[in-house]
Amino acid sequence: MELGNIGFIGGGNMGEALIKGLIKSAIPARNIRVAEPNEARARQLTERYGVICGSDGVEVVRQSDLVVLAIKPQIVPVALPAIAGAFDDSKLLVSIAAGVTTAALEVYFQGAPRVVRVMPNTPALAGAGAAALCSGAHAGKEDLSIALHLFEGVGTVHVVSESQLDAVTGLSGSGPAYVYMVIEAMAAGGVLEGLPMDTALALATQTVLGAAQLVKESGEHPAVLRDQVCSPGGTTIAAVKELEEKGLRAALIKAVSKAAKRSRELGRN
Ligand SMILES: NC(=O)C1=CN([C@@H]2O[C@H](COP(=O)(O)OP(=O)(O)OC[C@H]3O[C@@H](n4cnc5c(N)ncnc54)[C@H](OP(=O)(O)O)[C@@H]3O)[C@@H](O)[C@H]2O)C=CC1
Numbered sequence: 001m002e003l004g005n006i007g008f009i010g011g012g013n014m015g016e017a018l019i020k021g022l023i024k025s026a027i028p029a030r031n032i033r034v035a036e037p038n039e040a041r042a043r044q045l046t047e048r049y050g051v052i053c054g055s056d057g058v059e060v061v062r063q064s065d066l067v068v069l070a071i072k073p074q075i076v077p078v079a080l081p082a083i084a085g086a087f088d089d090s091k092l093l094v095s096i097a098a099g100v101t102t103a104a105l106e107v108y109f110q111g112a113p114r115v116v117r118v119m120p121n122t123p124a125l126a127g128a129g130a131a132a133l134c135s136g137a138h139a140g141k142e143d144l145s146i147a148l149h150l151f152e153g154v155g156t157v158h159v160v161s162e163s164q165l166d167a168v169t170g171l172s173g174s175g176p177a178y179v180y181m182v183i184e185a186m187a188a189g190g191v192l193e194g195l196p197m198d199t200a201l202a203l204a205t206q207t208v209l210g211a212a213q214l215v216k217e218s219g220e221h222p223a224v225l226r227d228q229v230c231s232p233g234g235t236t237i238a239a240v241k242e243l244e245e246k247g248l249r250a251a252l253i254k255a256v257s258k259a260a261k262r263s264r265e266l267g268r269n
């Protein structure tokens, strides 16, 4: 599928993750334009990826078939009206702004704007993203396919109902941060027990990667796989007891819920 010219409004952390992932997935850099007001940042993106960067969002929209809205949710009410007039029926808006609903985006446009809302995550940088998306009131099947194709280039994609997107934000959108904390803390434990930091970090990283890969490839429930590690009277069950007492699972469940709640709040701004 030909995606045509892709424009980014905002070239920050998530914008860069997608740009890098897309270029890795063989989208030519000359097809990617970025509107980024921070000049140093714009220069950096051009140097790193060869993409065309400027500060003029209207120009980026004019030159693009698909526009990714990659600015903070709080900026949307200011930034979107400034570029909305440059959209016509030929252009698809793909918003990744946390919490901002398709209905809230559509009000800035005349007629029947084609809007798809996506919640990606930064592992898209490594081609290992997890994204979920839904379409707005006027986006057709073809628009959903285009967005699916775009994000499949940088990881996995699920189609969900819009009411589920805040949950997705709390789980996989914010989730990489939780996992980095787990890796960091496990490595610190290794250091406490005498390992050099680089070895500890490499072992912690590969353990998380390998465990995730096994969940995915085996199709087993994680609880079954966990029990396979726990030898009776052994080391792991001693650690699992500690994690249960300290409330690791409850803390993660609550963390996903807190982030989802915050996503809903951002949508009310
Ligand atoms: N980071 C993540 O892991 C994820 C983020 N998201 C969503 O992606 C969006 C972007 O997040 P993130 O990349 O982290 O944020 P960043 O702040 O890193 O990036 C946003 C960029 O947009 C720039 N910007 C501000 N105003 C405009 C404008 N009018 N036109 C063009 N660019 C502008 C900002 O410049 P300046 O800094 O100078 O203001 C900044 O460089 C958010 O809506 C977030 O909810 C979704 C999934 C995951």
Ligand SMILES: O=C(O)[C@@H]1CCC=N1
Residues within 6 Å of the ligand: 098, 169, 173, 174
């Ligand atoms: O923290 C945030 O608000 C964004 C949305 C999901 C991940 N980062």
